Amino acid sequence: MKDCAPLILAAIPFGIIYGALGQSTELSAWAVVAMSVFVFAGSSQFIAVGLLAGGAAWPVIVLTTFFVNFRHLLYSANLLPHVKPYSQAIRAPMAFLLTDESFAVASNYLTDHGKQANFHWYYFGAALFMYINWQVCTLVGLFIGQSIPDMANWGLDMAMVVAFIGIIVPCLHNRATLACALTAGVLSLITYDWPHKTGLLFSAVVAILVAMYLEAKQGGMQPDAHISKGASK
Template identity: 35%
Template sequence: MTQTTSSKWLEFLAGCRDEAPLQLGVVPFGMLYSIGALAAGMPAWLVQLSSALVFAGSAQLAIAQMLAASAGALPIALTAGLLNLRHVLYSASVADYVRHLPRRWRLLLAYLLTDEAYAVAILRYQRDDAARAAAGDDGGPPPRPNLRHWYFFGCGFTLWACWQLSTAAGLLFGARIPLEWDIDFAVPLTFLALLTLLIRESASQAAALAAAIGALLFAGLPHNLGLVAAILLGLVVGFTSAKGRRATP
């Protein structure tokens, strides 16, 4: 019993540790949101509350920008929804890994399924898969005790806590950060760092390249549909490139 309890905490802490460096990009992101939302006329308490309610950086930034431009509620909700559509894909991607968990765990982990937490958790799951495949395992249920959901929880919790704190920090100090510091640049840098970790094999590289080109090609699509279209293009290219290589060994 004590053995499993301490292993749970070790998994949780490992998740926190692996998620921590990404907070370099998350903190400016959260602060930028606060600055933007305040400027758009949102009351401070609601800015803070929205970070828990929505808990999605890019959608929150879009909401703040559109409020500032006095857009209507429906276009704002649509844009934010479409920006978050990629989370359906993340959900599919982790479904196999969380199926065995009790419902309350699945409900909790779904809430924490953000870009940065997803990326770190999925890297862990896929690395485990690769290690087991290399060991000649057929991909049946993983050996027990399986505590990887505690790792996922550690990633998600770290990000969640940091998102709430950085929202608060933005409310308190945001106005004092000079524009010349370009703290917004830390956001694409975080995505870049994650991306390079995720593309160690050629089909993933093809998927990433296609999605990046797609993001530019489809940039003009209305309602931020371009991002989703680009991701779908990347999926198809990655899939076919893996198929093609399997067909011609």
């Protein structure tokens, strides 16, 4: 929880804006809260609320949110060696609680401490802290959104951009991770207009391949948690 606290602070305005945005649509308050409880994915929730409010067909909503959250497969592949010994009863809630923030905190912990027998308790401490924070912020946003119009247009979501920068910069520790981040950044700008956020996935995959190539060229080292993290942003 202590390690996750800085990212919690950045997520607070993002969660409040989601609640306020949901309140401004025709969705019921229960639907807005249920999405935070059962989906728990900030960017996908924003997109889904907009599509639902616009009357989009459910296949479009499902496919769009799928592509937006596809980066979580990269996160999962990176963490798999560390959670493989755990039972499915432990891995299932770990998968549900996986977010950009929980992955960043967990991968930094593993980088500093290596494989730990009780890693899942550390992970749950960070992930549940973020989960509870997101639910509270959704409720606050719903409440405030009823009193303050156009709150979603205040630009408070910039806090998440700052948080992601804070996650990435400390991870640029060698040429491979730097090339990974630069490749992902440039390609994400070039592919920004690709449909259903497919440019995000394409940029991440290419950036990871670039990093893997440079790591292999520098001595056959396996790409670590920093590589996947840098690409996914």
